[in-house]
Amino acid sequence: MSHIDNIPSTPGKFKMDKSPYIHHRLRWHSSSIAKLTFWSFIFLGLILVFFFRSPSTAPSSTSPSSDLSRRSLRTNSWGGPTWEKRVKSSAKIRSRNGISVLVTGAAGFVGTHVSAALKRRGDGVLGLDNFNDYYDPSLKRARQALLERTGVFIVEGDINDMALLKKLFDIVQFTHVMHLAAQAGVRYAMENPSSYVHSNIAGLVSVLEVCKSVNPQPAIVWASSSSVYGLNTKVPFSEKDRTDQPASLYAATKKAGEEIAHTYNHIYGLSLTGLRFFTVYGPWGRPDMAYFFFTRDILKGKSIPIFEAANHGTVARDFTYVDDIVKGCLAALDTAEKSTGSGGKKKGAAQLRVFNLGNTSPVPVSDLVSILERLLKVKAKRLIMKLPRNGDVQFTHANISLAQRELGYKPTTDLQTGLKKFVRWYLSYYGSGKKSAQ
Numbered sequence: 001m002s003h004i005d006n007i008p009s010t011p012g013k014f015k016m017d018k019s020p021y022i023h024h025r026l027r028w029h030s031s032s033i034a035k036l037t038f039w040s041f042i043f044l045g046l047i048l049v050f051f052f053r054s055p056s057t058a059p060s061s062t063s064p065s066s067d068l069s070r071r072s073l074r075t076n077s078w079g080g081p082t083w084e085k086r087v088k089s090s091a092k093i094r095s096r097n098g099i100s101v102l103v104t105g106a107a108g109f110v111g112t113h114v115s116a117a118l119k120r121r122g123d124g125v126l127g128l129d130n131f132n133d134y135y136d137p138s139l140k141r142a143r144q145a146l147l148e149r150t151g152v153f154i155v156e157g158d159i160n161d162m163a164l165l166k167k168l169f170d171i172v173q174f175t176h177v178m179h180l181a182a183q184a185g186v187r188y189a190m191e192n193p194s195s196y197v198h199s200n201i202a203g204l205v206s207v208l209e210v211c212k213s214v215n216p217q218p219a220i221v222w223a224s225s226s227s228v229y230g231l232n233t234k235v236p237f238s239e240k241d242r243t244d245q246p247a248s249l250y251a252a253t254k255k256a257g258e259e260i261a262h263t264y265n266h267i268y269g270l271s272l273t274g275l276r277f278f279t280v281y282g283p284w285g286r287p288d289m290a291y292f293f294f295t296r297d298i299l300k301g302k303s304i305p306i307f308e309a310a311n312h313g314t315v316a317r318d319f320t321y322v323d324d325i326v327k328g329c330l331a332a333l334d335t336a337e338k339s340t341g342s343g344g345k346k347k348g349a350a351q352l353r354v355f356n357l358g359n360t361s362p363v364p365v366s367d368l369v370s371i372l373e374r375l376l377k378v379k380a381k382r383l384i385m386k387l388p389r390n391g392d393v394q395f396t397h398a399n400i401s402l403a404q405r406e407l408g409y410k411p412t413t414d415l416q417t418g419l420k421k422f423v424r425w426y427l428s429y430y431g432s433g434k435k436s437a438q
């Protein structure tokens with residue numbers, strides 16, 4: 001039986017025409033209509049699926065445009081009465097003379113601690129975080145859960161989403177912005193340079209753009225970094241020292257941020273305070289930092305690379321405990337003067353400040369490892385390595401006299417005490433080895 005014989009006859013329609021050619025053509029015609037209809041449905045279906053999943057149809061969202069943005073700028077929906085209610089309630093001031101603060105990077109290490117401290121004293125706090133996967137997002141979710149228990153809501157979104165930022169300012173008249181969202185890490189900048197430009201430059205500009213155009217403008221305190229001192233060799237590092245020799249792209253983006261802050265202060269009258277953090281450590285810390293992954297790897301019995309400079313030179317850091325940093329952040333918020341502009345127009349000179357927030361007692365990395373060994377009661381497998389040329393500097397040391405004078409900043413936690421608290425947290429969070437940090 002031929003293929004043609006299989007086709008059911010269509011009485012009366014094609015009967016008269018016996019021409020095989022015409023028959024074939026008509027058969028093709030009818031089957032092609034069927035196929036066309038079938039594929040049209042499939043195509044329509046695909047368009048509908050795409051349409052409903054597309055960010056542009058969400059109440060509001062960010063639009064991913066590259067691999068980079070897919071990693072850090074997830075499509076998040078926001079809006080709606082329930083969401084607005086949560087935003088308002090979280091940002092509500094609950095103490096006399098309290099302030100209302102938008103904390104960007106609230107699910108981050110410093111962001112979580114600062115948000116909790118502000119909430120504790122009765123300030124209004126709203127968090128914003130994109131929960132990117134630079135390091136284990138489950139740690140960020142755990143910090144979020146912690147903050148939720150204290151009444152802090154974290155809006156899930158990216159600082160580059162200006163529509164979202166504007167919406168937040170429509171709902172709440174923030175008196176202050178604590179801008180901590182950033183791409184951190186010195187060495188990762190060689191792996192993913194554009195993420196630093198995206199968060200630390202474009203993201204900062206988008207925050208400042210929104211802050212300058214709202215009325216009243218908030219005062220802004222933001223995280224710069226000790227890394228801006230780069231190849232500066234004059235110690236301890238003072239705010240007056242040169243910062244034009246960054247050793248990593250991370251440092252360069254933070255330095256750029258300081259210049260951008262100057263511009264927005266100069267043109268729009270925004271009150272801006274940059275805080276140069278010196279290697280902040282503590283409970284709920286960042287797993288990409290040495291003290292954190294050294295702890296994990298010592299417990300696992302894995303060797304840890306300890307950098308040393310040329311000619312066995314010591315590599316040291318002015319490790320600063322997170323509670324001291326939090327005190328500095330709160331003091332910077334409390335002493336910040338109001339911005340002077342409104343609706344994008346400057347009305348007078350505004351405050352522009354930069355402070356070192358360090359511990360002012362540098363510790364060699366090998367000593368950090370010795371402290372961890374004692375606390376963990378495990379001998380580390382030390383692998384001494386040459387300091388790689390990937391952005392690390394040999395040492396950092398903060399001169400904190402300016403912060404002491406202007407903010408009353410006085411760090412009180414030495415590395416031994418701070419690491420003890422970190423290790424206690426680490427062991428309770430991950431257990432002593434079975435469930436370990438990624």
Ligand SMILES: O=C(O)[C@H]1O[C@H](OP(=O)(O)OP(=O)(O)OC[C@H]2O[C@@H](n3ccc(=O)[nH]c3=O)[C@H](O)[C@@H]2O)[C@H](O)[C@@H](O)[C@H]1O
Nearest residue numbers: 184185186225226227277278279289290305306307365392
């Ligand atoms: O103050 C800052 O502004 C920055 O602080 C932090 O950078 P760093 O001071 O470089 O911290 P971190 O990586 O913990 O390395 C600590 C020490 O261990 C050494 N180190 C590191 C890795 C390794 O494998 N071996 C090693 O010896 C390494 O050479 C260094 O001496 C923040 O990550 C950064 O985001 C930024 O905030």
